[in-house]
Amino acid sequence: MIKASLVLAFVGLSVLAASLSGAVAVPFYLPLSTLALAGVMYAGRLVPKFLRIFLVMLSATHLVLVALILGARAGLITGDYTGYVPPPSAALGATVFGAIIFGLAYVPVVRTVCRITDRYLESQADSLIRIPFIGLVQAREGTIGTWIIAILIAINLAQVALNVRLSFFSRDMFNALEAKDAAAFWYQLFVIFTPLAAVFVAIALTEVLLQNVLTIRWRAYLNTYYVGEWLGNGAHYRMQLLGRGADNPDQRISEDLRKFVESTYSLSIGLMNQAATLVSFVAILWTISAGFTFPGTNVEVPGLLVWVCAGYAILGTWVTHLIGRPLIGLNFEQERVEANYRFSLARLREYTEQVALLSGESAEQEGIARRFGQIVDNYMRIVIRLIKLNTFTSAYFQANVVVPYILTAPYYFVGKISLGQMQQVVGAFSRVESALTYFITIYTTLADYKAVLDRLTTFEGAIASAQRVGGESKLSITQASGGELRLKDLDVRLPDGSALLRADGLAFRPGERTLMTGPSGSGKSTLFRAIAGIWPFGEGQVLVPEGQTMMLLPQRPYIPIGSLRDAVTYPSRSDTYTDAEIAEALRTAKLPQIADRLDEERAWSQTLSLGEQQRLAVARALLAKPDWLFLDEATAALDEPTEAEVYRVIQEKLPQTTVVSIGHRSTLAAYHDRRIDMKRNENGLSTPVDLRQAEPAE
Numbered sequence: 001m002i003k004a005s006l007v008l009a010f011v012g013l014s015v016l017a018a019s020l021s022g023a024v025a026v027p028f029y030l031p032l033s034t035l036a037l038a039g040v041m042y043a044g045r046l047v048p049k050f051l052r053i054f055l056v057m058l059s060a061t062h063l064v065l066v067a068l069i070l071g072a073r074a075g076l077i078t079g080d081y082t083g084y085v086p087p088p089s090a091a092l093g094a095t096v097f098g099a100i101i102f103g104l105a106y107v108p109v110v111r112t113v114c115r116i117t118d119r120y121l122e123s124q125a126d127s128l129i130r131i132p133f134i135g136l137v138q139a140r141e142g143t144i145g146t147w148i149i150a151i152l153i154a155i156n157l158a159q160v161a162l163n164v165r166l167s168f169f170s171r172d173m174f175n176a177l178e179a180k181d182a183a184a185f186w187y188q189l190f191v192i193f194t195p196l197a198a199v200f201v202a203i204a205l206t207e208v209l210l211q212n213v214l215t216i217r218w219r220a221y222l223n224t225y226y227v228g229e230w231l232g233n234g235a236h237y238r239m240q241l242l243g244r245g246a247d248n249p250d251q252r253i254s255e256d257l258r259k260f261v262e263s264t265y266s267l268s269i270g271l272m273n274q275a276a277t278l279v280s281f282v283a284i285l286w287t288i289s290a291g292f293t294f295p296g297t298n299v300e301v302p303g304l305l306v307w308v309c310a311g312y313a314i315l316g317t318w319v320t321h322l323i324g325r326p327l328i329g330l331n332f333e334q335e336r337v338e339a340n341y342r343f344s345l346a347r348l349r350e351y352t353e354q355v356a357l358l359s360g361e362s363a364e365q366e367g368i369a370r371r372f373g374q375i376v377d378n379y380m381r382i383v384i385r386l387i388k389l390n391t392f393t394s395a396y397f398q399a400n401v402v403v404p405y406i407l408t409a410p411y412y413f414v415g416k417i418s419l420g421q422m423q424q425v426v427g428a429f430s431r432v433e434s435a436l437t438y439f440i441t442i443y444t445t446l447a448d449y450k451a452v453l454d455r456l457t458t459f460e461g462a463i464a465s466a467q468r469v470g471g472e473s474k475l476s477i478t479q480a481s482g483g484e485l486r487l488k489d490l491d492v493r494l495p496d497g498s499a500l501l502r503a504d505g506l507a508f509r510p511g512e513r514t515l516m517t518g519p520s521g522s523g524k525s526t527l528f529r530a531i532a533g534i535w536p537f538g539e540g541q542v543l544v545p546e547g548q549t550m551m552l553l554p555q556r557p558y559i560p561i562g563s564l565r566d567a568v569t570y571p572s573r574s575d576t577y578t579d580a581e582i583a584e585a586l587r588t589a590k591l592p593q594i595a596d597r598l599d600e601e602r603a604w605s606q607t608l609s610l611g612e613q614q615r616l617a618v619a620r621a622l623l624a625k626p627d628w629l630f631l632d633e634a635t636a637a638l639d640e641p642t643e644a645e646v647y648r649v650i651q652e653k654l655p656q657t658t659v660v661s662i663g664h665r666s667t668l669a670a671y672h673d674r675r676i677d678m679k680r681n682e683n684g685l686s687t688p689v690d691l692r693q694a695e696p697a698e
């Protein structure tokens with residue numbers, strides 16, 4: 001209600017200003033326009049910030065136009081600019097633009113764009129920007145982005161204004177040629193054209209610079225935001241567990257965000273530029289075609305050239321839409337199959353040894369060929385569609401060159417218009433036509449853009465549902481005093497809801513070394529995941545000792561890309577420990593041969609054997625000194641004497657650490673004080689049975 005009345009107030013004020021400005025009430029016009037601008041700024045708070053910038057800038061342009069008109073009336077601006085947007089049209093134009101922008105705020109796609117964009121524009125993060133002649137300035141990142149967009153809008157509107165002025169230059173120059181007036185010709189060329197061209201070049205350069213600064217800052221911000229959301233609260237892991245929503249998150253973060261930023265910028269400012277061009281040049285076409293009669297008749301049609309141009313452009317746009325529509329779905333599919341293909345290649349690179357050992361090359365080749373086949377199939381569908389589309393658009397664009405001449409020649413030959421006016425019509429016709437057919441030229445970009453938006457939206461949805469699953473999980477991790485780790489009424493389930501294991505009252509005491517055994521698939525690793533707080537499916541409580549640190553070593557350790565130092569200290573920063581400490585930890589973990597190669601960067605996960613990787617993980621634990629250490633078959637790849645040695649050093653170097661291990665080997669029992677065995681009933685439900693005292697497994 002409030003919104004609607006504000007919009008109405010804005011429209012009313014502008015229309016009032018428009019009607020008054022048409023009359024002689026000049027003194028009222030500026031205050032009224034200023035009031036309208038204030039209304040817009042206030043009402044603009046109701047639309048997303050991204051749209052608000054356009055609203056304010058367009059209203060400000062409206063004021064500038066009014067000032068120009070008033071300047072002309074006061075005799076400060078001279079020359080025959082009949083057809084230049086007169087005050088009523090300027091005010092009405094601003095009103096229409098304002099109404100369109102308010103309307104846009106309710107279009108679902110625009111809302112999605114604004115939601116993502118406003119994250120950047122509303123950012124409160126402190127940032128620095130270097131401004132020429134001023135130096136480094138500190139401001140909020142959102143404020144910096146807002147100002148750059150506002151300046152870019154101003155630059156684009158200034159370019160439209162310059163184009164309008166240049167169309168009058170073209171008219172005057174051709175008229176001088178027709179009249180063989182050399183002085184007027186040179187005057188137009190040097191006094192009018194040269195300074196305008198210089199300004200044009202200067203603002204075009206500024207635009208390129210600002211546009212690039214904006215897109216990289218905007219992308220950097222969104223990149224940090226999305227990576228944060230994806231990694232936050234373990235959403236990345238849960239998304240994979242849930243198995244729905246977003247395939248290829250890497251593509252969405254690296255490519256889709258880049259495309260989103262670039263396309264949002266070019267489409268929004270491009271659209272505004274074309275709309276402003278349309279309004280300005282329609283006014284020129286309308287004025288020139290005054291008194292034109294419908295060909296073959298004496299019937300005068302006001303603004304005949306405008307209607308012909310609009311009909312021509314609408315026909316072109318409509319046919320393009322009919323032919324090009326399927327490209328939206330096809331482009332979406334292309335991105336998906338390309339990403340799948342890239343992922344399968346990256347995965348092969350990761351598992352190259354396993355593939356070589358299994359002689360899986362031909363199976364891999366088949367898989368790769370099949371995935372590439374999907375790329376080719378879809379690509380061919382896109383090509384066929386594009387050929388159809390291009391056949392039409394090329395013919396259409398060729399016709400554009402001659403159509404305005406065909407339309408105006410009869411009027412020129414009967415002396416209704418001068419050569420200069422004919423030339424101006426040709427220019428104006430092509431600008432109006434290209435503005436109207438903007439949709440044609442950006443059709444494929446729009447299709448691609450919609451696909452990018454859809455992918456970002458489903459990615460956000462998948463992150464949100466992963467966060468929700470975590471937030472709503474009935475499996476809670478609670479800090480408790482007493483030093484013990486206890487499981488209370490714990491029901492662990494699989495993602496599909498089926499029961500996996502039940503544990504109640506089981507406690508792990510500090511200082512006690514526990515071994516968990518049990519059949520494969522009985523849920524030992526999943527119980528560890530639940531204790532670590534990353535498994536959301538199930539209910540019950542895990543009471544963890546207050547303020548104590550935990551570390552879990554899986555069977556296959558994760559080794560990040562980078563130096564050996566980074567690999568050993570992960571997930572801590574590599575400068576957390578001295579080189580001497582890191583080297584000592586590696587030697588203690590029975591990896592003396594690599595202890596002096598800390599700076600070496602290589603694919604360590606592919607260079608080190610699994611047993612060596614497991615010892616590297618032990619070195620990590622020796623450095624981190626956790627209060628609780630969970631070893632999930634973390635020494636399974638070691639020979640028995642090395643395994644024994646590893647357990648000995650853990651006990652010696654980490655005497656305060658409570659160790660809980662999972663393992664199948666009977667020899668492990670010797671390094672533990674207690675054994676818990678997972679028993680599985682006939683329904684597949686497992687229960688940990690406390691055997692109190694560790695005994696060699698049979």
Ligand SMILES: Nc1ncnc2c1ncn2[C@@H]1O[C@H](COP(=O)(O)OP(=O)(O)OP(=O)(O)O)[C@@H](O)[C@H]1O
Binds near residue numbers: 524
């Ligand atoms: N993300 C998942 N989605 C569906 N099922 C899963 C998932 N992770 C584990 N499971 C299932 O849960 C069961 C228990 O797996 P878990 O890895 O905990 O067993 P485990 O006792 O550690 O086995 P092993 O001794 O072979 O390592 C298995 O049947 C496994 O298939």
